Amino acid sequence: MRDRSVYVLDAFSLIYQVFHALPEMTGPSGQPVGAMYGFLRDVVEILDRKRPDYMICAMDSPGKTFRHGAFEAYKADRPPMPADLELQIPNIGRFLAALAIPVVSEEGYEADDLLATIARMVERMGGTCVLVTSDKDCRQLISDRTAVYNIRKDELIDAAALQQMWGIRPDQVVDLQALWGDSTDNVPGVPGIGQKTASQLLGEFGTLEGIYARIDEVKGKKREQLEQNREAAFLSRQLVRLADDVPIEIDWPAARRGGFDTRLLQELGAEFGFRGLIMRVAGRGLQLPDASRESSDRTVATPGAVAADRRDNQALAESYRTVATEESLAELVTELSRQSRVSVDTETTSTMPRRAELVGLSLAWQAGSAVYLPVRAPAGEPRLSEHRVLEQLRPVLEDPRIAKIGQNLKYDVIVLRNAGVALRGLAFDTMVADYLLAPGERSHGMDDLAKRYLGLETIKIRELIGTGRSQRRMDEVPVALVTAYASQDADIPLRLADVLARRLHDAGLHHLFCSLEMPLIDVLADMEHHGIALDVARLEQLSVHYGRRMDELEREVHEMAGGAFNLDSPRQLAKVLFEDFGLPVLKRTQTGPSTDASVLSQLAVTHELPARILEYRQLAKLKSTYVDALPALVHPRTGRVHTSFKQDVAATGRLSSTDPNLQNIPVRTPEGREIRAAFVAGEPGWRLLCADYSQIELRVLAHCSHDETLLQAFADERDIHAQVASEVHGVPLAEVTGAMRRAAKAINFGVIYGQSASGLASALGIAKEEAARFIDAYFRQYPGVDRFIERTLAEARKNGYVGTLMGRRRAVTGIRPGAGGDAARQRNLPERVAVNTVIQGSAADLIKQAMIRVHGAMGSRRMRARMLLQIHDELVFEAPGDELDDLAALVVTEMGAAGDLAVPLKVDVKTGVNWADCEPYAP
Structure with a gap:
């Protein structure tokens, strides 16, 4: 062990970080895999770049720890583990087993205590220990042989780095945290004392005891706070001090990096869709820092062992x-x-x-x-x-x-x-x-x-x-x-x-x-x-206009902030928002406070600066993605933009558009309309014709659920959102307000996408309790929808997959037992995937069928009209003026006959000289 390196992973510290930082990811069978992927990527990164001699993974054990005996409220405010994450923990264990990384845990102790114990073991044996964690508690363990590694920042924190960061020695960390407290773990600390003040106090008085021994030398409000919270300070120190004598035994030969189970890794890679990452492990022999240092009876992966014989x-x-x-x-x-x-x-x-x-x-x-x-x-x-x-x-x-x-x-x-x-x-x-x-x-x-x-x-x-x-x-x-x-x-x-x-x-x-x-x-x-033809001159004018507006916004933001900074830098923006203006941190990423659109939208309710940043970002994205990029993609020979439609991307069966993506141009914003106006009919006397299914996914929901109220509403061609608002609020249709209809619309689509009460509340700007009442009222009025969701989840649980109306299948695992009724309204990712696939996938199949029918009918009539774009439930054509009547009638007929549903498929047709200015077509 002497002079060997031991890396100890604080598993849940890493897992929670990647779970919240990465977008939702699903594996081949529809199960959530984001935390698995992120955690495995971290482990591979360490194996690849750090080449440790030994690696151990420490995990918290379920239940209370010895700290709860000292303070019952310890970590009392911690929310339960999200269902989507809980599903992934056993499979993370399978990956660790395949990588031959031993896992340690001990009842009554936290992972941090295990890190402390292992660090002291390694020090006594003459090795060096690196604790891979973002938990600040572990900085108390820093010594000449132990350091803390923050993988997010690629930052190794030793005694010198700690002195630079906090201005204290490792032996003062426990006292600093006793003063500072930790709201996440319910460690009280001393109110009003932050990290900087605590560091200053320890720099002057040395220890917590030293501060209270010379409390008369502390001035003003700080003294008052310290005196009033003396008991809390010493209790906090008891809570943050890590136990370095946990009764655990480490199998050091097992922890030695000498090989891994190649076959199991490849099987897991195939099961969860991580082939590229697994090949990075297996293909480079990442487990061996120095194969000559010790022999191992484990299988050592080589490129030849993981590649098929050529x-x-x-x-x-x-x-x-x-x-x-x-x-x-x-x-x-x-x-x-x-x-x-x-x-x-x-x-x-x-x-x-x-x-x-x-x-x-x-x-x-x-x-x-x-x-x-x-x-x-x-x-x-x-x-x-x-x-x-x-x-x-x-x-x-x-x-x-x-x-x-x-x-x-x-x-x-x-x-x-x-x-x-x-x-x-x-x-x-x-x-x-x-x-x-x-x-x-x-x-x-x-x-x-x-x-x-x-x-x-x-x-x-x-x-x-x-x-x-x-x-x-x-x-x-x-x-x-x-x-x-x-x-x-x-x-x-x-x-x-x-x-x-x-x-x-x-x-x-x-x-x-x-x-x-x-x-x-x-x-x-x-x-x-x-x-499709493009009006390049219009986009060039729009580029100038957007550029000028962005310059104006930048000047306004700098004036508000009291100085210049880079609006495109998340770090600089975070400093302005959260440090200079003191706005609340609503979400964190791997590198610090988040400044994404959802955060800025919430902050913009009470402060003008985030609102300006939002507008700036929206214009910058539209300018770079469409306004400036599209003209460069015009084909020199055809003078048109030729997007590519992918059949093999979206698991629901939807088509996706790339190079460029023309399916994501905003529809309802003025800026989106300005960009759409640049898409035009390509020949003199021709016009664009746009045909889209009216509320196709809700019609599929009505068909699948057999809900009598929904079926009747569509049969009567009523405004479905107003109808739902009337039913949910218990008022006549004539008394439905705009706000009621907007809420009903959000509920209608929320049902399909598995939106929670919290999500609906955020979307509508209402209280979570009120949103929950809306959802409950919806399911009471439309019991067929509730039964459809329960039936879909039961079938997915039984078969391991769900199917669309035309028979498309998507594997889905991880459906919780009994996940129907109230549980179905708080769906985890697999449950959302199951229901959404049936509805959205069936709608995708219908429009594909419609495209084939329309294309065939146009060909048999030898029409000059052309189908140009598919935007999910919308088709865009161009046609000479003398074919518009025939094309409109053909499209309505063929799209309406694409599927045999219990409700009519309604098709809305519009025409215009450009995509933005299309108006309802009247022959």
């Missing part, structure tokens, strides 16, 4: 060949024309299909064999004419009777369409298939699928083109290398298709795959190909 893949490469002569091209076309299915992949110069130039095509029709046809290559390398290749392959590629297989086929459809070829007969997209099977997985990329389903390690694109500044284009890579890479991109999907098809059948998802997700690819490819 020999099988290399053997396959022997059946991959380049087709670069007219003779071999002719033979290939003859061979392909005899096939019933072909796997297709394109190699290009860009990941953005509308900007990509074709480098080559790869094709496979028999597992283990593939060909690559280069059309662009380095000088002197073999290649064929792009025109010649496409003309020869056109009969095969455009033949719908030859089934096309691929990975992310939408990309290939757009690339080939740019080159003048229509890829027809889309039959199986492996990316989309895996997304249906495992919507909670973070990646559906071919590399991951090959490893997961086939046990193959693929050639990675970075091995060919590099990364960063040294990255080159695919047409600059030798053809032999591209052949191996591109051929696997056709071969692997062909092999995956059979595996995934069986799984789709077994899961009851094959019909949804064939009837909804696969036909949607052509629709999305059309939309991305067309893009």
Whole structure:
């Protein structure tokens, strides 16, 4: 042990920090995983960067400690552990076991006491101890062999650092905290004495006893406070002093960093969606600070132990060949024309299909064999004419009777369409298939699928083109290398298709795959190909206007603050708000007080400066994200913006928009409308037409819940929010006020998203008790909704998944026993996910079905009109003036017939010259 390093983790200190700091995260089966991920990331960071010789994890034990005997109110105000966090604690234990990190706890003691005890053990054995915690109590343990490590700030606190921070020695920490107190733990301290004053007193008098022995020398209010709270000060010291003699035994050989359970780690990584993080552990041997120092009988992970054997893949490469002569091209076309299915992949110069130039095509029709046809290559390398290749392959590629297989086929459809070829007969997209099977997985990329389903390690694109500044284009890579890479991109999907098809059948998802997700690819490819026109001049004017307003706001804020500071710096802003102005700290992050939008919105109620900061931030975000960014994304040839719609991201089945994201432009704010006004019809005499489902998710809720009152309200085409307000408040419809309707609207959508009484209270600016009464009244008036929620949670608990009306499934675990009724109204994350998936996922399926129907009807009528965007429950088209009547009627008919619900699907249609100025359409 002598001169060895021991790192001791204060588990719950780290876990609570990451739980509150990270956004909600769910694993493949819908369970909350944010705390798990954050804690594991911290452990990996320490293993990677600090390379400890030993590592131990200390955890609080449930129940009271010896401190409660001295002070019953100790930690009495601590809220219970959040349900979403409680679910994750056992799995954190599984990760620690896989990492071979021993866990210690002892009844009647806190983790801090265990840290103290272990630190003293290590010191006696001649080692050095690092306590990984943000708990200030542990600073009393600092010595020449013990330090405290704050992982959030990457800050090691030793005696010198403590002196600089607090101006005291380690042996004075207990007395400082006795004076300072700790409101979080209900340690009283001396009111009015903060850290700075306590440090000054200890600097002058040395100890707590020294202060009271010379109390006459303390002046003014401080003396009065000290005299009145003498008993509280000494009690507080008793509470904060850590026990360093806890009767625990440490298995030091087990704590030695000598290996971990690689297989269990990989299983856990797959179960919770942490493959990348697990590979970082397993792939670099992070557990070994110095493998030569001590032997270990544990399995030591190496890159070879965690990567699939590449020999099988290399053997396959022997059946991959380049087709670069007219003779071999002719033979290939003859061979392909005899096939019933072909796997297709394109190699290009860009990941953005509308900007990509074709480098080559790869094709496979028999597992283990593939060909690559280069059309662009380095000088002197073999290649064929792009025109010649496409003309020869056109009969095969455009033949719908030859089934096309691929990975992310939408990309290939757009690339080939740019080159003048229509890829027809889309039959199986492996990316989309895996997304249906495992919507909670973070990646559906071919590399991951090959490893997961086939046990193959693929050639990675970075091995060919590099990364960063040294990255080159695919047409600059030798053809032999591209052949191996591109051929696997056709071969692997062909092999995956059979595996995934069986799984789709077994899961009851094959019909949804064939009837909804696969036909949607052509629709999305059309939309991305067309893009939407943009009024760049309008955005340039808006950029100037926003810039001037931001300058004005910055001057106003600086005047209020009494000096200049960086408005974009959270730390500088926090200092102004919480130190200079003394505003209350409402939330904390890993690095200090939060200044996010939710905090600023609350502070803005009572102070003007946060309100100005909010406006500044909103303008800055809109300016950088849309006003300045969109013009740069206009395609130089089409003059339009071509967003990308992703089918494989949202676990509910919703589409997402990227590069750029056009689904998040604000709808109701004046600034959002100004940006939307820049989206215009792209040809003279054309107009935009916007069609959106009216309250689609509430209609799905009415259908699923069979609630008679909701069903009747929609059947009668009543204002559903006013109807709910009338029912909840017990007043006639004519007497419903605007405030009542707004509250009812919040409740309606809160039911879907699992909003708590606290959340509703915050949204409406009312008391939590009043919000709870609203929610209770809602469920009394709409008992069918309550029964639907209970039924959904019971099915999720029984089956491990929930399903949409069209059969889409999403795995959900962690549903609490009996989580219905009142418990369902205080849902944890898995319960919110379960209910939300049924409603939002069903609505997403309906609009996908509507898109396919509308697209097909437009095509059969040979309309010039185009579908351009999907914004969740809204579709945006452009059409010549003489087609508007037909298009409006077609859209209403086809969208209304997209699903067979117990309530009518109502579609609202608007038209205009730009997206912001669309008005209700009247033929």
